Amino acid sequence: MDQYQEIKQGEKGAIISIGAYIVLSGLKLAAGYGFASAALVADGFNNLTDIIASTAVLIGLRISQKPPDNDHPYGHFRAETIAALIASFIMATVGIQVLISAGKSLFEDHSTAPNLITAWVALGAAACMAGVYVYNRKLAKRINNQALMAAAKDNLSDALVSIGAAVGIIGSQLGLPWLDPVAALAVGLIICKTAWDIFYSSTHALTDGFNENELNTLRGTIERTRGVRSIKDIKARVHGSNVLIDVVVGVDPELSLVESHRISDEIERRMERKHNIMSVHVHVEPLSFEETEARLAESTRPN
Template sequence: MNIFALTAENTTRFSLIVNILLFQLKVVGGVFGHSRALLADAINSLLDIVGNTVVWIGIRIAKRPADEGHPYGHGHADTIAALFVSTLLVITGIYIGYSAVHVIIDKDYTVPGKLATAVAAFTIVVKEILYQWTIRAGRKANSPAVIANAYDHRADVYASSGALIGIVVAQIGFPVLDPIAGFWIGFLILKNAVNLLKNNLHFLMGGAPDPAIRLKILETALAHDGVKHVREIKVRSSGPTYIADLKIMVDRDLTVHQGHDIATALKMTLRQVLDKLQDVMIHVEPFDPDREKDQK
C-alpha cells in the first residue's frame, strides 16, 4: 500500500500522523518559547487529531454497501463525520477567541522566544502542503468529510500565520499583539467553521448538490434515444455519492416493455457518465405533445 496515493483514506491517515507530531511540537514550542498563541494553536491540533479519527471512521463506514437496514447505502456517515469536524472547528474558534480576550483583560502578557517563531513557521508550511493534498483527494472522492478536513488544514494555516505575526510583533516590543493574534485566529476559524457547518447540514437534510450535476443528468437524458421530454429531475447527496429521481416522457404509442427498456438503458448511461451516481429511479410517462404545449 502506498500511503502517498491520492485517496480519501490515505490522506486522512497521513493527516492524523502529522497532526499528532504537530501537537507535540506546538506544546513544546509554546511552553519553552513562551507563546500563548502557539499554545492555543496546539489545542487546535489536539482537536484535529480527534477530527481526523472521526473522518477516517466516517469514510470507512460510508464505503459499506447497501443492506436491508440501509437500502440507500451508508454515504451519510461521511457527511456526519464532516459535521463533527465542522463542530470541532466552531468550538476551537470560540475557545481560542475567549482565551485571547481573557489574556488581554488580565494583561498577562509574555514575550515569545525564537523557538515559538520556528515552530509556527514550520506549521504553516506543513499545513499548507496537507491542505493542497487533502483538498485534491476530497474532490476526487467527492467526500464531504475529507473536504472538511482539508479546510481544517487551511484553518490551521490561518491560525499559525496569525500566531507567527503575533509572536514576531511581540518580540519587537508589543507583547499585547500575541493574544490579539490569538483572537484573530479564533475569528477566522469560527467563520470558516460556520460555513462548513451550514453546507454539510444542507447535504444531510437532503439538499441538492452542485447544479452542474442536475444539468448533466438533464442533458444526458434529453440526448438519449427514445426520450421525448424530461418532466422532473430531483438530485440529492448521500455522502460522496448522489441519488437521483427522474420523470421522463416517451412516445405514447410504445408498449410498457419498450418504455422500460428505454429507462433501463438511460439508467446505465447515466451511471457511466456520472461515476458518483449511486442510484437513479426513472419514472416513465407517455408523451402527449398537445398536453405539454397546454402546460407551457
Template sequence: MKQMKPEVGAWVSIGSYFVLSSVKLSVGYWTNSQALKADGLNNFTDIISSIAILIGLLIAKKPRDENHPYGHSRAEHISSLLAAFIMMTIGMEVLMDAALALKSDKKMVPDAIAAWTAFFAACFMFFVYLFNKKLAERTNSQAIAAAAKDHLSDALVSIGTVIGIMGTHIGVIWLDSLTALIVGLIICKTAWDIFKEASYTLTDGFDEEKLRQYKQEISEIPGVEQVTDVKARMLGNEVILDVTIQVSPYLNVVKSHEIADCIEVFMQEKHDVTKTHVHIEPYSTLDEKTH
C-alpha cells in the same frame, strides 16, 4: 493517488496533527507564546475531528442491511457534523482564553523559536492540504474535502501566529494575544463552514445548476420527449438521481426501458452518477400539439 482510499487522507491528517500539536504546545508553553499554544490546541482538536471523520468513512463502507436499505453512506456526513461541533467548542475556549490574556497586565515576549516553529508548521500543513485536496477530488469524499479546507485554514493560522510572535519583538506586546484571539475566530469560522455544508447535504440539498444541466442533457437523449422532473441527493460520495421523463405513448415496454437504460449509462459516463432512477410517463396528445 488513483488507487488511494479516503481513509488514507484521514490517517495522514491524524499523523500530521499529532506531530504538530505536540510540538506547538510544547514550544508554546516553553516560550510563553499564547498564539502558538492556541495554534497547537487548534491542531489537537483537529486530531479529534480527523478521528471522527475516519470512523465515519469506515462506517460508510459497511454494506446495506435490514435497517439500512440504502447503506451507511451518510455516516460520512454525520462525522463531518460532529467534527464541526468539536471545533466550535474548542474555538470558543480559545477565544475566551485569548480575551483574558488581552485584559491581563502581565504580557511576556515569546522566544523567537516560537515564530520559527509556526513557520515550518505552516509549510508542512500546506503540503498536507494539497495532498488531501487532490485525494478528495479523486474520491469525491466530502469528509476529506472538509479536512483539506481545515488544513489550509491551519496553514494560514500558523502564518498569522508567526506575525503575532514577531510583532512582540518590535514592541507590540499585545499582538501575540490578539493573534490567539484571531486563531479562535478562524477555528469557529471553519467549524461553521463544515457544519453548513454537512447539514446542507444531510437535508438533501443539491446544486441547482447541476440539476438544470442534468435536465437539459437528458432531454436531448433520443426518445425523450420531455423531462418533467429531476431530483438529486448525496449518499456519502454517491449522487442519487431521480428523473421523470415522458416518451411516446406508442412505444412498447422494451423500447421505453431501452431509453431509461440510455439515460442511466449517459449519467454514469458523463457525470459519474452511479444510481439513476428513471420514471417513465406517456407523452400526451395535448402535449404533442403544444410541444
C-alpha cells in the same frame, strides 16, 4: 475500482492528517506555553480539534464501507456526514474557549514578547500542513470523495492559521506585543468559522438539501439525452459521498417498452460518464396529446 474500494483509499488521507495533527499539536502547545505565545497555543488547540475531526472522518469512512443490510438498504454512506456533524460541535466548543482565553490575554501585561522560536515552529507547521493538503486534495479528486476533500480544505485552513500565528509572533518582536493575542483571536474565529461550515454542510445533506445550480446542471444533461422530450420532475440528494437522483422524463407515447428502457439506460450511462453518479432512478412516462401538441407548437414558434 468500486465505491467501497475508493472509500478504503480515502482512509490513507485521514490517517496521514491524524498523524500530522498529533505531532504538530504537541509541538505547538509545548512551544507556545514554554515561550509565552498565546497565538501558538491557540493554534495548538486548533490542531487538537483537527485530530478529533479527522478521527471522525476516519470512523465515518470505515462505517460507510459496510454493505447494505435490512435496516440500511441504501448502505451506510451517511455515516461520514454524521461523523462530520459531531466533529463540528467539538470544534465549536474549542473555538469558543480559545476566543475567551485570547480575549482575557488582551488585557494582560504584554511586556514580554514571545520567543522568535515560536514563529519558526508556526511556519514549519504551515509548510507541513500545506504538504498534507496537496496530498489529500489529489487523493480526494482521484477517488471523488467529498469527506476527504472537506478534510483537505481543513488542512489548508490550518496552514493559513499557522501563518497568521507566525505573523502575530513576529509583530510582537517588532514592538507590537498586542499582535500575539490578536492573532489568537483570529485563530479562534477561524476555528468557529470552520465548525460552522462543517455544521451547515452536514445538516444540509442530512435534511436532503441539494445545490440548485448543480441540480440544473444534472437536468441539462438529462434533457440532452436522445429520446427525452421533457423532464416532469427531478430530485437529488447527497448520501455520504454519493448523489442519488430520481427523475421523471416524458417520451414519445408511440415508443415501445424496449425503446423507453433504452432511454433510461442511456440517461444512467450519461450521468455516470459526465458526473460520476451511479445511482439514478428513472421513471418514464408518455407525453399526453396536449403536451405533445404544446411542445410541437413551441418548437415551431418563430424567434
